[in-house]
Amino acid sequence: MSLIEKLNKNDHSFSLEFSPPKKDMPVSSVYGAMDKLARYNPDFVSITYGAGGSNRDRTVEVASHVKDMGLEAIAHLTCVGADSSQINHILDTLQHKGIQNVLALRGDIPQGMDKASAFIHYKHASDLIADIKKRGDFTIGAAAYPEGHCEADNINDDISYLKLKADLGADFFVTQLCFDKNALVDFYEKVYKTGIKAPVATGIMPVLNPNQIIRMSLLSACSIPASLSKIVSRYGEDADAFKKAGIEYAVNEITSLMKNDINKFHLYVMNKADETAQIIKQSGLA
Numbered sequence: 001m002s003l004i005e006k007l008n009k010n011d012h013s014f015s016l017e018f019s020p021p022k023k024d025m026p027v028s029s030v031y032g033a034m035d036k037l038a039r040y041n042p043d044f045v046s047i048t049y050g051a052g053g054s055n056r057d058r059t060v061e062v063a064s065h066v067k068d069m070g071l072e073a074i075a076h077l078t079c080v081g082a083d084s085s086q087i088n089h090i091l092d093t094l095q096h097k098g099i100q101n102v103l104a105l106r107g108d109i110p111q112g113m114d115k116a117s118a119f120i121h122y123k124h125a126s127d128l129i130a131d132i133k134k135r136g137d138f139t140i141g142a143a144a145y146p147e148g149h150c151e152a153d154n155i156n157d158d159i160s161y162l163k164l165k166a167d168l169g170a171d172f173f174v175t176q177l178c179f180d181k182n183a184l185v186d187f188y189e190k191v192y193k194t195g196i197k198a199p200v201a202t203g204i205m206p207v208l209n210p211n212q213i214i215r216m217s218l219l220s221a222c223s224i225p226a227s228l229s230k231i232v233s234r235y236g237e238d239a240d241a242f243k244k245a246g247i248e249y250a251v252n253e254i255t256s257l258m259k260n261d262i263n264k265f266h267l268y269v270m271n272k273a274d275e276t277a278q279i280i281k282q283s284g285l286a
Contacts (some may be wrong), residue, residue, distance in 0.1 A: 003072050003101055003139050004171050006043050007199040007264065012039075014265045014285040015174075016276070019048040020058035030062060033273035038069055040277070046103055046174075046266075047139075049076035056090065064097040073099050074141060077132075078107025079122035084131060087122075091135065103141040103174065104128045126165050127254035133169030138228050141208035142170035144200060146178040146187035159190045173200045174266045177220040179207075179228050181253055185260050201266040204254060206275055207246030210236040214238060247278050254283040 007013060016037055018030050019047060036046070040176045047063045049056065059075055066073035075094055079087060094102065106125040107176035122128050132140055142165045145158055162173070178184055184202060191200060207213055210232045217224050222234075231249060235242035254265055265285060269276045280286050 003074075004199070005156045006072070006206075007172055007201070010043065010264075012258075012285070013043045013201070014267060014280065015044045015046065016042045017046045017203075017266060017268050018062065018271060020062040023058065024184065027058065030067060033269060033271045034066065034069065034163065036273040037269070037276060037280075039230055040280050042071065044072035044074050044101065046074040047076060049078050049105070049107070058094055060099075061099060063094070063099050067098050072101065074101040074103055075099055076105060077102045077128070078105045078186045079125070079128040080107035080109055081113055083121040087128065087131060088135075091132065091138065094115045095137065100137065100140045101141065102132065103143070104132055104170070105143055113201055126161070126168050129170050130168040139171050140169055141172050141174055144173040144175045144187075144191075146175050146184050147180065147222050155187075155190070159187075159194055162191065163194050166196050170198060172198050175203045177203065177205055179205070179214055179217075179249075179253070180223050180225050181256050183223070184257060184262065185261060188260075188262060189272065199264060201264040202257060202262055203266045203268060204250055204279070205268045206236055206250050206270065206272060206279060207231065207274060208243050208270070208275055210242060223272055243275065247275055247282070250279045251282045254279070254285065258284075 018034065021027055021029055028041055045066045047059050047066065049059050050248070062072040063075040075089070077090060104125055106122070106128070109115060129140055129142060144162055148155040148158040152161070175184070188200070205216070207228065213232070228249060231242065231245045235245050267276055267279065
């Protein structure tokens with residue numbers, strides 16, 4: 001059964017995202033986390049990609065390991081600073097490793113590269129999606145932004161761009177950082193009204209470190225709801241209490257969304273296997 005068949009068939013599904021370690025760190029650290037979570041049988045496992053492809057080889061290596069584990073693997077692919085020949089070389093490498101799924105992203109501009117030179121060949125993720133689709137041999141995932149991309153004028157414009165991605169060949173979507181349940185419900189209503197048929201998995205970021213959450217929220221231009229702000233204020237100086245409250249927040253977010261018929265979830269593991277396992281079990285995902 002293909003990845004899209006799985007996502008369309010399953011009323012409830014969940015997937016995991018891992019980040020490969022930097023080149024000076026042993027790759028075994030992420031493999032250990034994968035082994036702990038593989039028992040829950042995720043629908044797919046995605047592997048992130050460093051800014052400007054800085055960790056590209058590790059992405060391919062870890063995605064290949066996922067495939068060898070018998071799990072569906074998705075490799076992130078960014079087009080920032082790349083041309084079509086580079087993209088096709090990466091796709092050829094992935095295909096040689098038996099990896100037929102990619103998450104097509106524009107990507108972050110790496111240090112030392114200006115915006116003008118970063119987007120000469122591919123200005124948007126939609127350009128990358130269209131290029132990959134021409135090959136006809138990959139299942140293509142793309143990013144969705146429940147509160148709108150930071151460069152979008154408003155959420156309706158961003159939803160229109162989401163439909164463009166689907167029309168150009170995106171087979172499924174994964175929502176990026178969002179802690180606001182109401183924003184997610186509103187987002188899904190807009191998606192359905194726009195006529196987007198591709199399945200969408202809701203990204204869930206475990207709230208385990210207050211500084212990390214604040215930093216990532218600022219980078220992603222996503223809101224921090226009052227309920228989450230209270231957790232940061234109340235437990236920010238107590239690591240154990242904050243972790244416990246953060247796990248509970250993620251579980252409540254998932255169960256609340258399920259009540260609104262939102263049933264596909266993508267957990268950003270951050271290589272925190274034990275905490276992610278708690279969220280999976282307590283929320284009933286597995």
